[in-house]
Each structure stands twice: as structure tokens, then as C-alpha cells.
Amino acid sequence: YVSNVREAAELAASLHPGLVILEGSGAAIPPVPWDAGIMVVPATAPPEYLGGYLGPYRLLRSDLVVVTMAGDPSGSENLSALRSPVRRYLDDAAFILTDFVPVALEDIRGKEVFYATTAPLTVVERLIRRLEADHGCTVVGWSARLADRAGLVEDLDAVQGYDVLLTELKAAAVDTAVARALDRGAEVVFVDNRAEAVEGSVDLDTALGGAIDIALGRAEDRL
Structure with a gap:
């Protein structure tokens, strides 16, 4: 090779x-x-x-x-x-x-958050609890379909409002989730997954x- x-x-x-x-x-x-x-x-x-x-x-x-x-x-x-x-x-x-462990790369304390991830469904609720405990935010919606654009859009549209889109950096995050969040006037903050x-x-x-x-x-x- x-x-x-x-x-x-x-x-x-x-x-x-x-x-x-x-x-x-x-x-x-x-x-x-x-x-x-x-x-x-x-x-x-x-x-x-x-x-x-x-x-x-x-x-x-x-x-x-x-x-x-x-x-x-x-x-x-x-x-x-x-x-x-x-x-x-x-x-x-x-x-x-x-x-x-999900780590927000900007301050989201006191914000209502939509969380987008590729994590398995079996661990999403635990990740949300960790985000809320560590960063003082409230997760009002989430999607584990960051690799599925159609599913991601469904999950985003199902939530009435949020202050911040908190998302992993993936292709669909940029061309789908970020665009929709900005159209709604929400902030965009990326999240890092760090091993602990x-x-x-x-x-x-x-x-x-x-x-x-x-x-x-x-x-x-x-x-």
C-alpha cells in the first residue's frame, strides 16, 4: 500500500x-x-x-x-x-x-438550550443532566439525529423556542442545524466531547x- x-x-x-x-x-x-x-x-x-x-x-x-x-x-x-x-x-x-462528557465551548449559564448530538439514545439523558449540572443551562429540546438531516430538522422544528443551539461540530450541524437556529434568532455554541x-x-x-x-x-x- x-x-x-x-x-x-x-x-x-x-x-x-x-x-x-x-x-x-x-x-x-x-x-x-x-x-x-x-x-x-x-x-x-x-x-x-x-x-x-x-x-x-x-x-x-x-x-x-x-x-x-x-x-x-x-x-x-x-x-x-x-x-x-x-x-x-x-x-x-x-x-x-x-x-x-459534553463541554460547552462558551458560557451558556441561564440559557434555554437545544442540544444536538450523535450520542446513542441510551446515554443522551445522562449527557443532558451533566450539561445542566456543569453549565447551569436548561435543555428544552434535543436531537440524537445529528447524522440524519431529515430527522434533525424534525427534532428542531418540534421545539417552540430556545436561546442557544448547542451542537457537536458535524457537517449537518453547519448546513442544517446552525442555519435553522440563526433563522430563529438563536445563538450557536459548539460542544466538545471530552474523555473523563x-x-x-x-x-x-x-x-x-x-x-x-x-x-x-x-x-x-x-x-
Whole structure:
């Protein structure tokens, strides 16, 4: 196959940034050597993806495993099965459970909000409670059909009024939801979905910082 990852990595390293972060695509592994690896796995992933196929190889090349969407009911039942192969190859400290938390990128305190998301229906109510608790807003309408323009329009039109459209940044958000919100005189605020550790005493920032320290230490030893 054709890839320019190696050339890109070499160019990035030539700038002497101190740290270069490469992101794989899906199950792909960057075709360059690295000093530390972080594996990101959805809580809904079949356990054999970690315990079989090339899963053990990926685990052995990783220093940290971050499980996302641990709060999804369909994923929470799967966590013990995912943890088993990780324990086989890595210690418990390398396994971090996280869930995505919606974070408004502007102040929406005291505002009535329409919330547009691609989150599964099973978690939307929990996300709304978190938004209201963290940001002091009132969610008067919502849509989990941000990837379905026709459905999104139906959900938007079903709500009489709102001060702010709070939406993830997706194509339909820009060409459909934002346009309709502005036509109604509403503000538009984008929302970020940030991973937050939901188990144990180590937060995600600390775990990621530990992986970075490992990479820097190995690079120093190598050089």
C-alpha cells in the first residue's frame, strides 16, 4: 500500500518539537517506530479484538489502554471481558476507563438550550443532566439525529423556542442545524466531547502524562 506516514514523521522530527504524536486510523498501526503507545478501545469492542487476531501484538506495543464510552449500558457489560487480555499483557495501571462528557465551548449559564448530538439514545439523558449540572443551562429540546438531516430538522422544528443551539461540530450541524437556529434568532455554541476517567484514582491527564514521560525517557536512552 502507499503511505506517506514515514515521510511525515521524519519531517515532524526534523523540526525538533520535543514530542511527535501520531494517530493511527481505525485498526491501522503507524508504519514507523515509536517510543510509547496508547491504545484507544471503545467499551463496546468485541473482546476477541484484544485477545485474538493482532490484539495481543497491539497490547504489547502499548503503554496505556484507554477505554472510551464506559458509561454506555451496552459497553459496561463488556468491560470485564476487555480487561482480561489487558491484564494478561499489561498491569492494571495501564488500563483507564473513560466516558465522554459534553463541554460547552462558551458560557451558556441561564440559557434555554437545544442540544444536538450523535450520542446513542441510551446515554443522551445522562449527557443532558451533566450539561445542566456543569453549565447551569436548561435543555428544552434535543436531537440524537445529528447524522440524519431529515430527522434533525424534525427534532428542531418540534421545539417552540430556545436561546442557544448547542451542537457537536458535524457537517449537518453547519448546513442544517446552525442555519435553522440563526433563522430563529438563536445563538450557536459548539460542544466538545471530552474523555473523563470514571474509575480508579488516576485521571486521564495523569495517565497520558505518564505515557509521554515514558516516551521521552526512552527517546533519551535511545539517543
